[in-house]
Amino acid sequence: MLSIISAVAGGSGTLAISSTLLGPIGVAIVLGLAAFALATWAKKNESSALELWARRSRWGILAKHRQWVAESDFDIAVGALNAAVLGMIAELAVETRFDKYGDTLDTQKGFLVWDGSSIPATSYIVYKISLPGYDAIASRYEWRLKVYRPNEANGQVLASGQSGSPPATTNPPEDPKRVDYFPKTTMPSVFTDETSKSLIVNGAIALHMINSIHAMDLEVYFWPDKNDVSGCARLLLREDKIDTNEKGGSW
Incomplete structure (x- = not known):
């Protein structure tokens, strides 16, 4: 859903x-x-x-x-x-998509069996944030996408960003059990939609075919006037009991 x-x-x-x-x-x-x-x-x-x-x-x-x-x-x-x-908008979902850019072609680690010609499909954590009326000089924002695994109360930040900082990938943790996704896909896209005059932040994080992620949340803070601390708009999306290993599943 x-x-x-x-x-x-x-x-x-x-x-x-x-x-x-x-x-x-x-x-x-x-x-x-x-x-x-x-x-x-x-x-x-x-x-x-x-x-x-x-x-x-x-x-x-x-x-x-x-x-x-x-x-x-x-x-x-x-x-x-x-x-x-x-009019802020935040969206968060798990979708099965075709890997058109070869993000998951890590055959050396056995995550994918590829015949060299077909386009593989995998599960992605897909997110989108829309901040209407954002002004690069007058406004401020910050956001983060966190996932949770069994016996992991604090969760793990897979992607994040804030005004004034260029988009970047998130460094993976040293524990290989917590790297059940493809780190190079954590880079968000940030651009201005000229039609709606909104700042758009979106991305799609590719997951390993076998992973232990069962919950996730997306949190966004937006100050249209960065000097007005009390004028903060906040969105928090939470999804629990998800099955990211179920092919074709969406929620």
Whole structure:
């Protein structure tokens, strides 16, 4: 299943200021009313950014969709609402793709049997981030993609980036058991979409046919005005219980 969170932030610092003036109870009431209003309005805009935020809030219509239910989730909920208002988009999925560029042709280690003519297929962790209105001088962003294996609580960063730094591959760890992917495919692509006037960050990380990755998350921070610390929009996508060894599977 493709995970998509689309997002927003006209006055991204408003909620941060309100939290100081209203207190926890006042903020909870404001967010509750906002979620109810957005859920009602979003019926005419199926799967819109604001509808997705309302669905995942503690007031979501279906309990199974709620993600931010504890007091400790407040900052995440506010960051996601800011992102939804702004129109931020983050996508994360596992897809089976043809390896047109020969990224996985590591026959010396026996990961692939290749006849020299056909195009091999393998599983990729595919991600995309869209930051509307990004200004290279006035704005700031940072992101990271992390994967998890059994008995690995902290996870491993496979790809990351931030404003002001050129795209680069991620150095693999020394432990060979944690290199069940192709390190040279961790290089992200960063460019500006002239049509939407958005900064686009995307990539596809090729996995070994046999790997132990069972969960992953993509976290994005975006400050339209880097001098406004409170105006941060944040997206966090989490996927658990995935089977990256299942050919043809997607989620």
